[in-house]
Amino acid sequence: MEMAAGHHPIVMEKSPYGIPPGKLAMWCFVISDAVTFSAVLFAYGYLRVGSPDWIAPFQFFPTIVNGLVMTFVLLTSGLTMLAAVEAAKQGRTAAGTRWLWATCALGALFAVLHLLEWRRMLEEGWRLFQNPTGGSVHFGAAFFSVTGLHLLHVIGGVIALAIIAIGFARGKYNRIDVEITGIYWHFVDLVWMFVFPLVYLMNAK
Amino acid sequence: MKMKLFVPTLVVLLVSAALATLAVAPPAGGTISGKVTYTGTPPKMKPIDMSKEPTCAKEHAASPVMTENVVTGPGNSVEWAVVYVSAGDQGSAPGTQTLKFDQKGCQYIPHVLAMQVNQPFEIINNDPFLHNIHPLPKINPEWNKSQPPGTPPQVEKYDKPEFIPVKCNVHPWMHGYFVVLNTSHYSLTGSDGSFKIAGLPPGKYTLTAWQEQFGTQTQEVTVGAGETKSIGFVFKALPY
């Protein structure tokens, strides 16, 4: 490694867990982002408990089924991400790139499925401030804000994956960058594992 | 440059001339007078407890101020009702003189301020403490201003006709009305419920009586030159 002035190596104190800054920062981001999600989910729970007129609006079909499909897609993308990281670790750039693109595609598919569902709900008359079933208006607010926040993370991740995939193929990014993206992607995956039961299953008729 | 000035000047001259003629045209205009009354039991006027504002409480200790949403008098008369020409108006002079809306002893004086569109009016704080004046119009622009004691009167006007409830955010019991009309032919009923609209050119008019609680009533009236028509408005009142 080289310094700006005088190209002789600078020896660093070993990082406590041997985690390079990039990864460490990502872990920290993941932690704080987890707190953000918990806060939103807390608000959702708080209002749900406080709303006597709460009505679980979701039919098994199409909503829950759709949700299951989305879950399946996202989990699969988690596996492809693992594969990508493995490949990158073993220096198989081509394979790694392919797996990255696969993950990226699955993520995009998830986003599309989600947006389609949003559209259906909007057509049914769901809004942030409106509940066509006559139940608590908080359902719309909670649903769109929680899933919206997650969806933003997915879309951001898809974009990141694309950039990383391109860069990795060109050798602009190294395996660490792939691992970092992996951490983020698995986190998005994990959050969904909370969102799905709390927002979908708990609101199934 | 000169031309620029010339055109508006001309317009102003013409308009004012026209208005002047309209205003002075009927030498002996007709007059409509009468009384606004009610049938049934009106809501009771309740004494207002102003203990929150000791100065006012002291001021009205002898005779407490009563709620003014429905103020009735002997002979079922209704005070604070506005009677005005709502149709058939043959032109009105613009309201020019500045009206006064006074905040004194935690009361709006007058309770109802009738005015013409674009007629300036002063809001005055005559109390030794702060008042906040907050009219709640639907079509005119809404504003909400505080008047610390001893601050200069605040001059306002409205450019669209509307019945505007007025409240003081600081003294919840203080409520009044701005009645903004696009005619100069209007009259506010006094404590005896009587009204008088003079100087009407001969013709057919639609008269409307408005009261904040009872709503509005209309009547068709035809007046000839120099004639005096007497009509009455009767509102149906409920205790609650």
Next chain:
Amino acid sequence: MGKLFGVVLTVITLVSTAIFIFHGNLLWLPVDISAHGHGVDHQLMETMYGSGVLFVASQLLLGLFVWQAAGRKEGWKYKTFPGGAKPMVISAIALVGIEILTLSFVGSRVWAGVYLSPPDPKSLQIDVQAGQFAFYFRYAGADGQFGGLHPDKIDEGSGNFFGLNPRDDVAARDDVVVASLVIPVNRPILLTMHSKDVIHSFYVRELRIHQDIVPGLMIPLHFTATQTGRFEIVCTQLCGLGHYQMKAYLDVKTQDDFDQWLKQQEAAQ
């Protein structure tokens, strides 16, 4: 410079403390007129003594050490505090630890006495409506029944501050609505407090009582006044531009005066 610091700090400490000790009536808690208040006052004084000693001691020690540190000659070899950090940790844990344990133990009992004890079933029930920027109080009237609340019916111009609906609701017709809280002395009072717009707070210094009034909640508060007199109820939760003018009076009357007053009011309704 250091000596000066020691002196100034000592002066500041002593003056501040002196004002706490030789306070006038003006700069101190007002008379306590509630049945539970002595607990609060006692708790407050306990804390005052405990923390007062800590305050004076620590400030003066600091001043003293700084004074000493100023007087020393060049080439002074520094001394470590006897025992190093241990005495600090121990004294902190011992002194403060014990103090806060007792405080929180005793304090919790006082708190429980006020807020966790059930209201007396024979309490006089009064309904409180807070709004920008005034309190209104409601007595059940002759029928002993409170009328229902309908926010959409609220019309301050006609004196309907609670949103009663006397047209359809008979119970509401004789409800007594007033702008000051009048209560009989030595009788348990149960307030049911609600707000029509934003968060307000019900604070009577002499009652040692303080409770936010949160819109959307019906907040109960019970107390007993032990002295007659006129006291101020003020809002302490920022509620808007008229916050500082939001107040009402608490009138504690003898039972007879109270009954008489209530009769007059019922007549006026």
Next chain:
Amino acid sequence: MSEAQAHAEVHHHSPPTSFIGKYVFSVDHKVIGLQYYGLGLLAVIIGMVLSWLMRLHLGWSTLAIPGLEKLSAAGAPGNVMTPEYYLSLMTMHGTIMVFFVLTNVPFAGFGNYFLPIQVGAADMSFPHMNMMSFWVTFTAFLVLMAAFFVPGGPPLSGWTAYAPLSAVGVEAGPGQGTGQTLWAISIAIFCVAQLLGALNFISTTLDLRTKGMSLARLPFSAWAWFITSVIGLLAFAVLLPACILLFLDRVAGTSFFIPSGLVISDKMQAHTGGSPLLWQHLFWFFGHPEVYIAILPAVGIVSHILPVFMRKPLLGPRVLVGCMVAIGFLSYMVWGHHMFVSGMNPFSAILFSVPTLVITIPATIATLLWIGSVYGSRMRFTTAALFCLGFISVFISGGISGFFLAQPSIDTYLHATYFVVAHFHFVMGVAAIFAMFAGTYFWMPKMTGRMMNETLGKVHFWLTFVGVYCIFMPMHYLGLAGNVRRYAAFTDDFLSPLIPVHQFITIAALITGAAQFIFLFNLIWSRLRGPKAPDNPWQATSLEWSTTSPPPFDNFGGRQLVVNHQPYEYGVEGPDGDYIMQTAPEAAKAR
């Protein structure tokens, strides 16, 4: 070689040449630190002027303040301040001071400048992210300032922005329209900036320490910045969504914080079923840690500076760091003590009061460690040292009142009175500000290469030290008398007799405030005319003193630093005096 690759990104940039690159969009942590400091300076001046206006109004509520009408025609008709404008100024004062001064200067400002140097790094781990976090903060500041110029003026619901007052919109008051919306946006943006900053601080502290700089050898200041960034990472992560939800309530018609059936200004609100307490929970979950985000860096800075002028190490360094960690940890369990009278379950009040009181233990330990360390020293009474001592004093004064407010039974009486105002101004405001002054007088030679004027500094200290006591001590008595805070004027029968006390406080505030211009002048004048500063003017030991003043672009000119010593080896026979630099060779250990 994972670390190698990871670190490559850190060091490959070379000194910028363009003016923009050097001073505006600079990736150099030192420039960014100064930018934060400058922003804080601007903010603190605005905040102080606001407090002057407020104090004047509190002392003489019908006083006409010349020119005020120009600032806001509706807010001050005839130059007399209206209550809504008073509340707006109060809200802005609180927001500016808490977020853009107390959070920015001791943490982001000094932290950015000195954390990398103190750990022996050439820069933060993510210089570009670092630059971004400053400019995001700056944007937040601009958005907040914009509130002064929108119709209705700044929000009036206080820096705590309690819903529903903050959520229902313009019906609730003039400032509650655009102004409050801008407030929510500004704070949300600010949270993002803080999160970016925290990531940088954490990874820098853990990963960029030079050879021999074990965690045990980190200076207190570095520890404090590290712990603070961990607290911030979790605290701001909660405020961010809270502000977003508030924003949705205001513009998207949701009802997270707005219950049903509200009638405001005779208008029935459309919102239904929300909970005002939800906002308070989210806000204070951030709000209490925020107090420590403001004060821990101050604690670190003072603990870092004191030994230098006492010429002896602090007592129990590990204990002190332990205290900071404990305070940070406990700060997440006590938010409910802001809500004792809020209508939440009275049982929870007891649960929240116990950990609150427990926090006083580590705080007391820290204080006693400082006092005990002063014992037996021969102090050099520089301005920096005086401000450190002043910090200890006000920290005690402010901490003591915490005993009262931590107990629900007493808090029911003192809640929302001037007692609370005195408490948090002493322990959070003044204490942190004193640490900033100490830091400035101590580090300015390093940052600018010029010494500051000590005489002016001492005048500034004495006026400020006595001044703050004249301002805030009386507030305790007012609080005991039940003087409610956030009142624009004192019209109540029991409050009007207290007005003379307020007038005294106002005068004290004006004088103390004026004294700050001595500091400002000293700062600017010394920057331009001050004597050149040597590399190590205070004979201090930590790494920032083993480089030039000001340091070169990469801090150490590419030298390999090897740390062999604890950060505070004073009062020993060292190679060049009674101290041993951290970077001195192993052999230098005399005893």
